Amino acid sequence: MREERSDMSEDEDGGGGSAKSRGGGGAPPPFSDQVLEIVLENVLQFLSSRRDRNAASLVCRSWYRAEAQTRRELFIGNCYAVSPRRATERFRRIRAVVLKGKPRFADFGLVPINWGAHFHPWVSAMAAAYPWLEKLCLKRMSVADGDLSLLAHSFPNFRELSLICCEGFSTAGLAVIAEKCRHLRVLDLIEDYLEDDEDEMVDWISRFPETTTCLESLGFDCVGGAVNFEALEALVTRSPALRRLRVNHHVSVEQLHRLMARAPQLTHLGTGSFGSAAAAAAAAIPQGGNNVVDLVSTFAASKSLVCLSGFRDMAPQYLPAIYPVCASLTSLNFSFAEISAEELIPVIRHCHSLQIFWVLDTVRDEGLQAVAATCKDLRELRVFPLDATEDSEGSVSDVGLIAISEGCRKLRSILYFCQQMTNVAVVTMSKNCQDLVVFRLCIMGRRRPDHVTGEPMDEGFGAIVMNCKKLRRLAVSGLLTDKAFAYIGKYGKLVRTLSVAFAGNTDLALMYVLEGCTKLQKLEIRDSPFGDSALPAGLHHYYNMRFLWMSSCKLSVRGCMEVAQRLPHLVVEVIRERDEDDDHEAVEKLYMYRSLAGPRNDAPPFVEIL
Amino acid sequence: MQKRVMEEDFRKGEGRPQLLDLIPNERDWMVKDVGVGGKCFGVSEEKKLELRLGLPGDEDWSSVKEKREEHSIESALSLGHYSKVSKTIGTNPSSVGAKRGFLDTVESKTEVFQQQQQQQPGFLQLQAKGKELSQKTNGRAEQQSLEKKACGSPAAHGSAAAPCGDGAGANNSSQTRTAPTPVVGWPPIRSFRRNLASISKPSLESQNGGPETAVKFKNGRKGLFVKINMDGIPIGRKVDLKAYDSYEKLSLVVDELFQGLLAAQRDPLTAGTQKNPEEKQAITGLLDGSGEYTLVYEDDEGDRMLVGDVPWDMFVSTAKRLRVLKSSELSASSLGAVSRKRTAT
Numbered sequence: 001m002r003e004e005r006s007d008m009s010e011d012e013d014g015g016g017g018s019a020k021s022r023g024g025g026g027a028p029p030p031f032s033d034q035v036l037e038i039v040l041e042n043v044l045q046f047l048s049s050r051r052d053r054n055a056a057s058l059v060c061r062s063w064y065r066a067e068a069q070t071r072r073e074l075f076i077g078n079c080y081a082v083s084p085r086r087a088t089e090r091f092r093r094i095r096a097v098v099l100k101g102k103p104r105f106a107d108f109g110l111v112p113i114n115w116g117a118h119f120h121p122w123v124s125a126m127a128a129a130y131p132w133l134e135k136l137c138l139k140r141m142s143v144a145d146g147d148l149s150l151l152a153h154s155f156p157n158f159r160e161l162s163l164i165c166c167e168g169f170s171t172a173g174l175a176v177i178a179e180k181c182r183h184l185r186v187l188d189l190i191e192d193y194l195e196d197d198e199d200e201m202v203d204w205i206s207r208f209p210e211t212t213t214c215l216e217s218l219g220f221d222c223v224g225g226a227v228n229f230e231a232l233e234a235l236v237t238r239s240p241a242l243r244r245l246r247v248n249h250h251v252s253v254e255q256l257h258r259l260m261a262r263a264p265q266l267t268h269l270g271t272g273s274f275g276s277a278a279a280a281a282a283a284a285i286p287q288g289g290n291n292v293v294d295l296v297s298t299f300a301a302s303k304s305l306v307c308l309s310g311f312r313d314m315a316p317q318y319l320p321a322i323y324p325v326c327a328s329l330t331s332l333n334f335s336f337a338e339i340s341a342e343e344l345i346p347v348i349r350h351c352h353s354l355q356i357f358w359v360l361d362t363v364r365d366e367g368l369q370a371v372a373a374t375c376k377d378l379r380e381l382r383v384f385p386l387d388a389t390e391d392s393e394g395s396v397s398d399v400g401l402i403a404i405s406e407g408c409r410k411l412r413s414i415l416y417f418c419q420q421m422t423n424v425a426v427v428t429m430s431k432n433c434q435d436l437v438v439f440r441l442c443i444m445g446r447r448r449p450d451h452v453t454g455e456p457m458d459e460g461f462g463a464i465v466m467n468c469k470k471l472r473r474l475a476v477s478g479l480l481t482d483k484a485f486a487y488i489g490k491y492g493k494l495v496r497t498l499s500v501a502f503a504g505n506t507d508l509a510l511m512y513v514l515e516g517c518t519k520l521q522k523l524e525i526r527d528s529p530f531g532d533s534a535l536p537a538g539l540h541h542y543y544n545m546r547f548l549w550m551s552s553c554k555l556s557v558r559g560c561m562e563v564a565q566r567l568p569h570l571v572v573e574v575i576r577e578r579d580e581d582d583d584h585e586a587v588e589k590l591y592m593y594r595s596l597a598g599p600r601n602d603a604p605p606f607v608e609i610l
Numbered sequence: 611m612q613k614r615v616m617e618e619d620f621r622k623g624e625g626r627p628q629l630l631d632l633i634p635n636e637r638d639w640m641v642k643d644v645g646v647g648g649k650c651f652g653v654s655e656e657k658k659l660e661l662r663l664g665l666p667g668d669e670d671w672s673s674v675k676e677k678r679e680e681h682s683i684e685s686a687l688s689l690g691h692y693s694k695v696s697k698t699i700g701t702n703p704s705s706v707g708a709k710r711g712f713l714d715t716v717e718s719k720t721e722v723f724q725q726q727q728q729q730q731p732g733f734l735q736l737q738a739k740g741k742e743l744s745q746k747t748n749g750r751a752e753q754q755s756l757e758k759k760a761c762g763s764p765a766a767h768g769s770a771a772a773p774c775g776d777g778a779g780a781n782n783s784s785q786t787r788t789a790p791t792p793v794v795g796w797p798p799i800r801s802f803r804r805n806l807a808s809i810s811k812p813s814l815e816s817q818n819g820g821p822e823t824a825v826k827f828k829n830g831r832k833g834l835f836v837k838i839n840m841d842g843i844p845i846g847r848k849v850d851l852k853a854y855d856s857y858e859k860l861s862l863v864v865d866e867l868f869q870g871l872l873a874a875q876r877d878p879l880t881a882g883t884q885k886n887p888e889e890k891q892a893i894t895g896l897l898d899g900s901g902e903y904t905l906v907y908e909d910d911e912g913d914r915m916l917v918g919d920v921p922w923d924m925f926v927s928t929a930k931r932l933r934v935l936k937s938s939e940l941s942a943s944s945l946g947a948v949s950r951k952r953t954a955t
Binding site: 105107108109110165191222226229250252277335336338384385386387388389390417442444446499501502526527 | 792793794795796797798799800801802803804806910911912913
């Protein structure tokens, strides 16, 4: 038991925030020890990595206390791994919190609504414990407007709010934040789902203070409704520190033009629609110009731009406007723009400094070849499908992958959606891109083999784990047999996150992974034939993991119960959405995670905790 | 033969022979671990079919047979959320193995049963028990030998464990694919990235659908009432755009709504009296600029647009309010003649 607890704190990404108590209560230490602790605190202040801090806290009680007093940033990888009370009792001086909730498969509709990850208990606990809280980052949490209101009223020094893939709040909540958080520097809404009723949307932009603001970053590209543009423009005008601005698709290119003119110091720009509004807007612009030439000069004046995104409804004639900034761009997100290779090439030709590139597969292999030819410094590539169905016309293929691997040798992270792939291409990438840390290949047709040889994709993925020695995150697809997993177990020694779908033949596959991948922390599996017998293979390791998700596999309640009984600190959730009157034994969805808090008390009726 | 199999199993260092259960039914799919000191985590006994790698003369043969028969009543090969789908693709085992494995490959029950029977002999043969072989209906000797290899060397690629066991790269390129049943959350794209094709960029909601796949289509369910005001008339009306399907109808409705009010405005004294119905003037020419009044609307970006340029459906989805303006007060500068929005072709 002891070693499991210490394992829990070791992981950098570990859940629970290593908030374990070691019986640190009792009489205060003697005076000399107190002095030592103060000295220690002064030293530990400089320790920022949470992994180092976790290690330091294990040295002895004194160090434990000193570390707890000096930790400023709290990272909770799974909101259910520890209770808010426990976390706030141990760490008293937190200024920044990162809190993550639902499992990643929730993004694809696999986790029912109202499953949990409520922000409320956390904000309530923090409101009492951390009055000096400055920063909050939430990912996949369920956040209500009331929570945002409590936040706004409880933390007078609040500065930065990032909400990533969250849901449950609306523009009303944003309005309170805007109005009450007078020191707000960062408000980043990234891929959230706002609960707005069209007729009830609140003009939250107008609620920012009338005076000069200290806003540095404002991102609302996921907000569905139009914002009050005049208010937005005025806000930008009185925010001299603004460096990052990401507007939503309701902002036309003409309006964008106006905003950019007000904020030439921007470094990150989300361009909104990048398409022209109606001709009516033309009259509203004093200069009367809404043509490309003006836009080009505006871009030319934005000398600090390094990151461009948006392009939600782009009119191609405006694309050349970005030429002046291309050479200094390090990040470019075209993943909402349906551009062809012909349209991409003149742009990408200039982007020598590009490190991050997100794009739709409409650019085809040719487009990717152009990227490979120019972007020698590329670190991250994501190719999304325009048509995310299994039978769509494949626009990118193994050809594009090979080209990228040959041109972009420094590639660290790739997400690639395609319809057809070959082992040769994947092997080639494994050899050319030795720095790969993240390899996520999604062959959209389920269980599709190598389209040239007809073989499973085992060898390709095998080569990835074998050759890419730094690999930490892997997502597999296509036709895969147990052999692929044998490779992963054998060579994937640094793999922390593994995503599996429609793959494998037998339980052996899962066993290989559980036994072989010693650093595994997050394992998400769907629709693969793994059954109860594979679960015990991970008993020695589950306490080191943040979670295991298995849906539509071959699990039964009995098998999961065995695990739950063997590992008391593991919360084993069985999620049943449909009426299982025919079979109560089968487990549709399993989500299990280590926890110091025990079974949660907010589980909805369709969740059974074993 | 047997020994070699065992050795290969032990190669993994675990010494736990694994059973490959070839039952093509999700519920009964399990692997029964009967190795040395291993635990059994099987599912409910009555449903599973046990395949054992054990010594010949194992007394469980009879129970195996019984269970097989019970089991053959189950039919579909299906995984996941969708109901069991019976697809009539060829019974060619190689095509089964090639792609979808367990998903789409169920024919009839008896077929499955036969296949099962054929499968088991392959494994049973490992136990040097030749009896079952005689039950085969097809000559599947080569299949079995491949399966032997597959079973024996767990690390070998090849056979999908589904009925065919084609090992050795015989996943040929028979790409005969039946249309796949769409699965929840596959391909793994967040909902706001779906439907990016610019067929239409309708209202906001469908672009920002909730985390679950259901998207709130507000416009679909209830009527779409927008305000409509007329120049010179202090009281506005509301009109349900969903109730009409063309600009002409809308124009007629506007006429109906405001005729009376307009008349009352001009001559308050006669308002309400029906004595001279023909003196009420119809409001015409709203759409083509020929009448005294012209119909305009405000769209979701707050811009004022002339009604009639875009296809009706697009208009309905973007119009937020309507106005009836005096044609004489329209100037070229406040309204462009043509909307420059990207329209659906």
